[in-house]
Amino acid sequence: MAPPSSSEGDAHGEERPPASPGPVDAALTVPRGVAQVDFQSSHWTGLIFIVALFVGGWxxxxxxxxxxxxxxxxxxxLGVTWNQISLGLEGFCGTLIGVGLVLYLGTSWMTAALVIGAAVAGSVLTAAMRTVLKPYNLPTFTAPFCVVTTAVVIGAPxxxxxxxxxxxxxxxxxxxxGTAMTWHDFWQGVFNGIGQVFFQDEWYVGLIFLIGLAVASRLVAAAAFASSLLGLLIGWWFGAQAADLGAGLYGYNAVLTGIALTGTFIVLSPVGVVYAAIGAATAAGLTAGLTDLFDVVGGHTLxxxxxxxxxxxxxxxxxxxRLRRTA
Known part of the structure; x- marks a missing residue:
């Protein structure tokens, strides 16, 4: 999910994996895959994210x-290049598929089997979408996760x-x-907006994710926090339900958009920061529309x-x- 480099990319270039796998690097693909949900290739960030998930629920x-x-x-x-795999770029959609399906379907062996099958399908879809989007220099982002998970939750009933x-x-x-937002809704909603990227709605879990981001980059952590706050304020300004704001439901799409546009895929500049803020606000506003659109299938906006x-x-x-894409 990181920006393009030799394959699909590395958010900051601080970790260049070897061209062929060793046992340690093979093991580190797992935390890197989890970290790439938020565009980070740091295995330390991934390990902190994994801790956050277990704090949210085993x-x-x-x-x-x-x-x-x-x-x-x-x-x-299936033969994807090792550099691509080692950066975690083949794992992050699987992470979200696993967390999303256990949230929507519950804990069972059937869900476990579906997670494996959906992750396999997501991997194939990632390759297909990468091929389709390559001429436009657009990453797949979490689109494979969205497609696969939406299909599963529509068909599950x-x-x-x-x-x-x-x-x-x-x-x-x-x-x-009710739309009357309290201070409790406000401060917890900011942290929950960060946690909801992984479907987590406890403020302290969001705080752990924020710490993980700060380990990788203080700029990324700041962008995530500011974007979550902006998403919450946009929702409040339009009159969204206070309980949903407090749960972070208007923040997480803004968080991902803000991180992506603040120095990750677009070169950092004053104009770029404003552009990122507009993008984060737009994602928050679009959340309500897509939630209503998907209401017929349970409102799973993902x-x-x-x-x-x-x-x-x-x-x-x-x-x-006035804007430039990162290299």
């Missing part, structure tokens, strides 16, 4: 790792063995309506707003003379 840690390993192993067996134990995944506002907005904002850069 099932998120286990199923997230299952998806990461399944996707990474699939890419390796048709299968008794899949759907029988599914938990209630309604937004908090379903049981706690990271579609981030993917669509960031594709558009990156595609526009060649025409905008």
């Amino acid at each position: 099932e998120f840690g286990v199923f997230g790792l299952l998806g990461t390993v399944a996707a990474t192993l699939t890419a390796y067996l 048709s299968f008794e063995r899949v759907w029988s134990g599914h938990p209630d995944s309604s937004p908090p506002s379903a049981t706690d309506p 990271t579609w707003p981030f993917v669509l907005v960031t594709w558009v904002f990156l595609a526009a850069v060649p025409i905008l003379s």
Whole structure:
């Protein structure tokens, strides 16, 4: 999920993996894959992210790792270049698939089997989408995760063995309506916006993710925090449900968009920072529209707003003379 370099990229270039795998580097592809959800290739960041997932719930840690390993192993067996795999670029969609499916379908052996199958499908789809998007110099981002997970949650109610134990995944506002935001909603919502990138809605889990980002880059951590705050304020300004704001549901797409456009895929500059803020605000605004659009299939917006907005904002850069893509 990092910007392009020799293969698809490395966010900061601080970790150049060897061209062929050794046992240590092979093992480190897993935390790097988890870290690449937020565009980072640091295995230390990935390890902190894994801790955050287990703090959120053992099932998120286990199923997230299952998806990461399944996707990474699939890419390796199908012959994706090792540099691509070692940077974690083949694992992050699997991470999100694992965490998302256990959240929506519940903890069971059937869910575990679906995570493996969906991660395999996501790996193949990643290769296909990379081929399609290459002429436009656009990364796949989390689009493979979005496509696969959306397909699974749409079809799941048709299968008794899949759907029988599914938990209630309604937004908090379903049981706690109202637009009057409290200080509690505000400060927890900022941290939850960071955690919701991984479907986590406990503020302290979001704080752990923020620490992980700071280990990789203080700029990235600052961009994530500011983008989450901006997403929350945009939602509040438009009159979104306070419980949803407090849960971070208007922040996480803004977080991913803000990180992507603040020095990751676009060269850092004053104009670039403003551009990133506009993109983050747009992603937050689009969240409500896509949630309503997907309401017929449970309102699972996932990271579609981030993917669509960031594709558009990156595609526009060649025409905008004050902005430049990273190398």
